[in-house]
Amino acid sequence: MFEPSQADVRRFFCSVYAKWRKAQPMDALETLASQWVAEHPEYHADFSDEATALARMYDVKDGKINPFLHVSMHLSVSEQCSIDQPRGIRQAVELLTARRDSLHVAHHDTMEALGQMIWESQRSGRPPDGQAYIDAVQRRATQD
Structure with missing residues (x-):
């Protein structure tokens, strides 16, 4: 089973965001992820800087939603529906x-x-x- 680390997930979304912004080719999963990234402009700053994304901690107590978790859940629901x-x-x-x-x-x-x-x-x-x-x-x- 594929079990990406937190860093892997964050790198993935940062890469998707960069490709989406530059209109570069993407595989099927990246394309789906880019659609959910596009739906969440409030997270674009989080996806734009990989180094900051890898270092940042999102604590529920701070009242800030983890954008990587949020968009990952969109992907999960999309995948669940597809199969x-x-x-x-x-x-x-x-x-x-x-x-x-x-x-x-x-x-x-x-x-x-x-x-x-x-x-x-x-x-x-x-x-x-x-x-x-x-x-x-x-x-x-x-x-x-």
């Missing part, structure tokens, strides 16, 4: 997208559910509960 894993995530995100009238907003809602699933797994010491994750996204898609 429908866990089974049912594609349909749930599609329903949520229609409900929110925005793929981006639907991703943010889905990312909250994904984060909750990961937190529950870590807290309990059990494997992630994919069905609870799907259920949470579906609830968001059907709430009034």
Whole structure:
């Protein structure tokens, strides 16, 4: 299994940002990542300086979102939908997208559910509960 380090992830997004800005060729994953980078101009400064990106720590207590984690979660949701894993995530995100009238907003809602699933797994010491994750996204898609 591919397990990139924090530095690998940050280098990847800095590289994607540089290629995107210069309109350079990208592979499929870089192209997908660049689409989410483009959706988040508030993070462009974070992606523009690799040395600073590698040294910077993002602490929740500081109230600043980690842009590398945030865009990584967008990629995760995109990949999950592309292969429908866990089974049912594609349909749930599609329903949520229609409900929110925005793929981006639907991703943010889905990312909250994904984060909750990961937190529950870590807290309990059990494997992630994919069905609870799907259920949470579906609830968001059907709430009034």
